[in-house]
Amino acid sequence: MNNIKTMLDELKLIVGAERVFSYNEQKNEGQSRNPIAIIFPGTTTEISYIMKFCYSNNLKVTVKGGGSSVNGGVLSCGSDIVLSLERLNNIIEVNKFERIVTTEAGVVTENLKNEVEKHGLSFPQNISSAGMSFIGGNIAIRSGSPKSFKYGTMANYILNLEVVLPDGQIIWTGKNVKKDSAGYNLTQLFTGSEGTLGIITKAVIKLTPLKKEWLFFIPFNSVTHMYDFINEVLVIGLNPSSIEFLDTKGFELVSNYLKDGRISINKSFCIWMEFETDFWQTDLPELEIMNRLIAKYSNNNALFAESSREKEDLWKYRNKIGEACLDYAEFVDYDFSIPFLASQHIYERIIKILDEHHFEGIIVGHIGDGNFHINVFRDKNLTQDQWKSKIERCFMIITSLIIDFGGSVPGEHGVGYLNKKYFNLSVGEKQKQLMKEIKKILDPKSILNFDKIF
Structure with a gap:
């Protein structure tokens, strides 16, 4: 404990005592996930001095940004200092x-x-x-x-x-x-x-x-119709900037959360397709093509947005899905990327796997680039440990499926602390060995973001 106090005193000399917040509860040292301290440097030079000190004293450092991570990348390892970057805000x-x-x-x-x-x-x-x-x-x-x-x-x-x-x-x-x-x-x-x-x-x-943007919201009665529509949009050469997807359960969830029933869909799969433009006049043919394709593949009423307010009203059903899920129940977010041409088959297989495990959840994601998120809700009939164990078994099956079709797990959330088991399956042994060698060259004492990725 005296050694820790001495080290914290040294760190206070670098950034000021008011910028170092220590944790006093170190009774279960080695078991606690609390850091020794959180430190708030304000310049690159201060961070340099901190790292020189930590390197010399074999003191582990976990870097913290905004803390929005869902992969556990900002979790303390329990014997480190957390270095916050919030003052580097210029x-x-x-x-x-x-x-x-x-x-x-x-x-x-x-x-x-x-x-x-x-x-x-x-x-x-x-x-x-x-x-x-x-x-x-x-x-x-x-x-x-x-x-x-x-x-x-x-x-x-x-x-x-x-x-x-x-x-x-x-x-x-x-x-x-x-x-x-x-x-x-x-x-x-x-x-x-x-x-x-x-x-x-x-x-x-x-x-x-900076571009102007216009947005379509399109419900489909079947996954096949939705994929056929997207395929034709891309094959004929239209160039959307975004293609986003939300399943029926997800749309119902976010509508209830927003308490906004202005958009009513029935057992439909929804996409948001956004386009960017410099001049409206040159893009009118694209609007006509889109309207023709929508009529070909969807029996539902599509919505179109041009003004900032209209676009915000449509996007909120997609952008608020995370908040809606948090409001509904505790859940685990699993994300993966798959080649687009395989994604319909993968989607249908995943639905069956979730049903076989009796999971309630939604699938949402960036369908255009094959990146999906599965949000599985807490089964209240199981203890926390039983639920997490069951989820892990299910996600391991899905991970094997993703890898067989040339996909990656995780897709966009990073490996961090929580996704290491999926990363180990997704990446080849030689690639992992090379990554570890790079880590060893740059961080031979393994003090930086310890226990993350590997």
């Missing part, structure tokens, strides 16, 4: 000519998005947790979003990163240029590394011109 520069923004890692993602839009530019991701997640955390887990169908994940838009390494050294991973073939791509190495290789403190992010 947007440093928006460069309109280069179409890039330089930002600190602790900026709330929605604030970044709103700021660049003032300059006529767009951060091309509409991440669901944007209101609370930090941009550094989104980079660290290589976040996806509904717009990943058109723009890919965060990885496609990260130009350069400032990173503090486990031993306290500060590096930039690249240059702020569009073309750079000088050696290995370290920027992409740290993007998606979940804080296990280094602490992202600043990022240079590529932006796109």
Whole structure:
């Protein structure tokens, strides 16, 4: 205990005593998941000093962004300090000519998005947790979003990163240029590394011109009709920015949560299909094509939104599904990605597997890029341990199915602490060995985000 107090005193000298909050309950040391302390640095230099101290003293560090993680990536290992990035919250520069923004890692993602839009530019991701997640955390887990169908994940838009390494050294991973073939791509190495290789403190992010958007909400009577519709939309060359999916149970759940019965569907599967445009006049033929295809595949009334208010009213049924699930019951979120052409078959197989296990749940997701989320609700007839054990058996069966069809588990939430068992099945032994060797080179003492991923 005296040794811990001494270390905390040293850390207080770096950031100030008011920026270090210690946990006094260390009675069950080794069993408790509480950290030794939470520390709130305000600069990259302070983080560098902290990491040099922790490296020298073999003190483990868990990095915390906005805390929206569902993979347990911000959980303390019980013998660490938690390093919060919330004070690194400055947007440093928006460069309109280069179409890039330089930002600190602790900026709330929605604030970044709103700021660049003032300059006529767009951060091309509409991440669901944007209101609370930090941009550094989104980079660290290589976040996806509904717009990943058109723009890919965060990885496609990260130009350069400032990173503090486990031993306290500060590096930039690249240059702020569009073309750079000088050696290995370290920027992409740290993007998606979940804080296990280094602490992202600043990022240079590529932006796109701000677009107008229009949105269709389309219910279908069958999964087959829905997939046939999406197939034809893509085959004839239309270019949606988002294709989102929600099953019947999910739509019923979110409608009840919102207490909004303006949209009534009956045993239908719903998609939101969004398009981007520069000039309305040039896109009128696309609207006509869409209306023709909707009439061909759906007997239900589709809705169209053009104004910001109309789009917000339609999107809320998709965007609020997480809150609706939390309000309904305790649940576990399992996410995976599968090649689109296999996704209908996988979807139908998963429904059967869930039925065989007598689970109540919903399936929601980014159907355009094959990334789905299964939310399974707590079975109150089982104890917590029985329920979790039953879920794990079910998800292991689904994981094997996903892998057989060339998919990935997890899809977009990262591995963190909770998804390691699925990651171990999803990734080959040689790939894992290489990843572990990279971790060993950059963090030989394994002090950073200990017990995450591996």
